[in-house]
Amino acid sequence: MAFELTPERLAIFEELLPKYPTKQALTIPLLHICQEQAGHISDEVIEYVAKKLSLSTADVKGVVTFYTLFQQKPVGRNVVWVCRTLSCELMGARDITRALEEKLDCHVGETTKDGEFTLLEAECLAACGGGPMIQLNDEYFENLTPEKLDAILDAARKKKDGGCAVTFSPVGIRARKEH
């Protein structure tokens, strides 16, 4: 089935369009908006974005595969990124990864059986002063210990808003909500 943006999300795109000198510049923002709706970037999404911006699907696919934040396969309702780079590792990031693997019963790169969480490793998330840290959807949790993880995961399980739109997007609807 062909992919279509909801009118509410399309409005965000229309609002961004006149701000850039070229249509192609919208590739990354539009992919973010689409990913917020679809959960991941499927071939249908790539075709939709290419058509919307008058590009070839190869151009769009090239962008999708280049950037880490674009998910190329379906992910869980929540995405957990564990920072594995130096400062966090010095402070015990490997214990956090191990604890998460145990608590979620899945390995890094996999989704839990109930589809609630996808566990991924991230490169430096610019929170080195608060290592070890994780990013859960669009939120940072710093200065972690394995004991603190339970409460964070439970809270995420209970949060039911948004369905697959939980895949965070820096320019989508969730980003526009008051905070």
Place this chain on the structure above:
Amino acid sequence: MPVENPRLLTKNYDTPNSWTLAAYEASGGYQALRKAIAMGPAAIREEVKAANLRGRGGAGFAAGVKWSFLKTSPDKPNYIAVNADEGEPGTIKDRTLMEKDPHRCVEGFIIAAYALDVHTVFVYIRGELVLAIKRIEQAVREARAKGYLGDKVIDQDFKLDIVVHAGAGAYICGEETSLLNSLEGLRGEPRLKPPFPAVVGAFGAPTIVNNLETLATVPTIIELGGDAFSKLSRLHHLRDGGVRLYGISGHVNRPGVYEAPVGITLRELIDDLGGGVRKGHTLKAVIPGGSSTPVLREQDVVHAPDEKHPLHAWHGKSHLDVPMGVDTMRGLGTMLGTCCAIVMDETTSMVRVAENLMMFYAHESCGQCTPCREGCAWMARLCQQVRRRHGHAGRPRHARRRRQQHHGQHHLRARRRRGDAHAGDPEAVS
């Protein structure tokens, strides 16, 4: 001597709701903008030059000089691209500015745009930093509602819009030409220079790419005056001026972001600001300014007996006692980078550190050039083998040969052995 803590850039960090326009204006916000507009563009550029403001993104190029390279043409607009793609391991300073004092950033963008006759500023923020993106977007909205942005900036005949652009997770996009490619909707692969962005930048138009902290410092420069700002630095005489944000992480008691004059020493950063190495442990090594900057050790001393050597004043002192400035750090064979240090104590395995960082570079290599794309993964694997004690005597030679292969030298040497005297000579036609 205790480190001075001037609290100019971090003035509002502890204010409740510091990210709102009301809080920023209550502490004197946007007064620098009014002063700047009264001064006029040329005078602003002169003040920034006099401030000896070195770029805060890593390269340390003088911002005032960079601004003078902007090549305007009548048929193309000028742009400013703000580099807020903070991703260098260890670097944590720009995120705090965006989250805690977004209006200071926005005010800096407006003053810079006014000085350079720019009508569109693109702020490229790392996609992961959702809160920072929200805060800067909200600040732009508030500033527009208040008349600091839009068709008439503070009732002047000057039009300005700020576009917040979220990246999508690529370390390389912190490099200025990759950032421009990414902004244009392409893969974030670097461009060949020249032409430099100041001549051909975003969308083919002249563009100044500045780090976010560099521009967030501009309101303070206007407020104090360029020369007075520069003199806050301990390295004013080396044309490295002002105050800046320092970050510290790893094995210290108080990791975080601190403001201090340019030119404090690494020892002061670790002991006075960072609270010292964690209890019961001793310092092993420090990465002074983000993972690309070579490691320093306490036991190494400066060797500069020649009086003309830039580091002669510190001859015989530990590397940790040399002031952190762009030129002094270069003299030590490392770089100042982003001024965000990673501290490691004696429990750290340096082989594992190298492996960790090589894994980072292997993952983040953009893949455009072979030495980095293939080499980083090779180096990560080699480090892993050494760590697991699978290394053997041939390994270093093996590593050297791989490196030569990546640089094309191995092949050239073989050709030279076979009697091709011109192998590798760019002048020779093969």
